[in-house]
Amino acid sequence: MRHSGxxxxxxxxxxxxxxxxxxxxxxxxxxxxxAVSMQDIAVRCGISKPMVYAYFGSKEGIYLACIERxxxxxxxxxxxxxxxxKKPDERxxxxxxxxxxxxxxxxxxxxVLYGPGSVHGEAIAAAISRxxxxxxxxxxxxxxxxxxxxxxxxxxxxHALVGAAESLAAWWVGSDEPxxxxxxxxxxxxxxxxxxxxxxxxxxxASGDGRSRAARG
Numbered sequence: 001m002r003h004s005g006x007x008x009x010x011x012x013x014x015x016x017x018x019x020x021x022x023x024x025x026x027x028x029x030x031x032x033x034x035a036v037s038m039q040d041i042a043v044r045c046g047i048s049k050p051m052v053y054a055y056f057g058s059k060e061g062i063y064l065a066c067i068e069r070x071x072x073x074x075x076x077x078x079x080x081x082x083x084x085x086k087k088p089d090e091r092x093x094x095x096x097x098x099x100x101x102x103x104x105x106x107x108x109x110x111x112v113l114y115g116p117g118s119v120h121g122e123a124i125a126a127a128i129s130r131x132x133x134x135x136x137x138x139x140x141x142x143x144x145x146x147x148x149x150x151x152x153x154x155x156x157x158x159h160a161l162v163g164a165a166e167s168l169a170a171w172w173v174g175s176d177e178p179x180x181x182x183x184x185x186x187x188x189x190x191x192x193x194x195x196x197x198x199x200x201x202x203x204x205x206a207s208g209d210g211r212s213r214a215a216r217g
Contacts, residue, residue: 025108071134074102114170
């Protein structure tokens with residue numbers, strides 16, 4: 001029985017949902033998808049297991065919600081960064097810096113998106129694929145501002161850069177190398193090649209001696 005004058009507060013659904021996602025994300029990042037149960041999440045949240053099911057339907061459902069939250073946060077961070085300049089190279093630099101900065105500041109979200117064993121089932125794999133597609137489309141739009149290339153080249157290059165950034169981040173995570181230095185490494189790799197593309201130069205194998213040459217067109 002409540003005492004006279006006691007006020008019973010109810011947590012708004014949106015607030016409760018974000019609390020549950022934060023707890024679930026931490027659990028998935030620390031222990032991996034398979035090792036976490038809905039009961040674990042409920043206990044950590046201080047609520048009943050049926051309430052977790054009522055909000056998200058299943059463990060896959062709450063994991064997908066964690067992915068979507070992290071995906072949106074990462075994409076928005078990069079989008080805000082590239083909007084701070086009009087120069088193509090600076091826009092790519094700012095976007096690169098934002099990506100690695102986000103990885104550095106959001107370790108649990110990063111592990112949910114890209115960590116070992118992060119993909120379980122078609123729905124989750126599709127969510128990760130959408131993230132990469134969104135990032136590649138943004139990079140392709142940036143490249144189109146400064147690089148003239150045949151149809152399909154910019155799309156392919158954008159996807160290659162997304163993969164390179166993810167791989168470099170995986171190598172870098174856990175090191176003490178500053179964010180700006182790793183971002184500069186990435187820019188040194190990609191912008192040099194993009195500069196050649198903007199001039200219409202591309203690599204082509206040489207005939208006969210097996211050595212390569214730069215080709216135009």
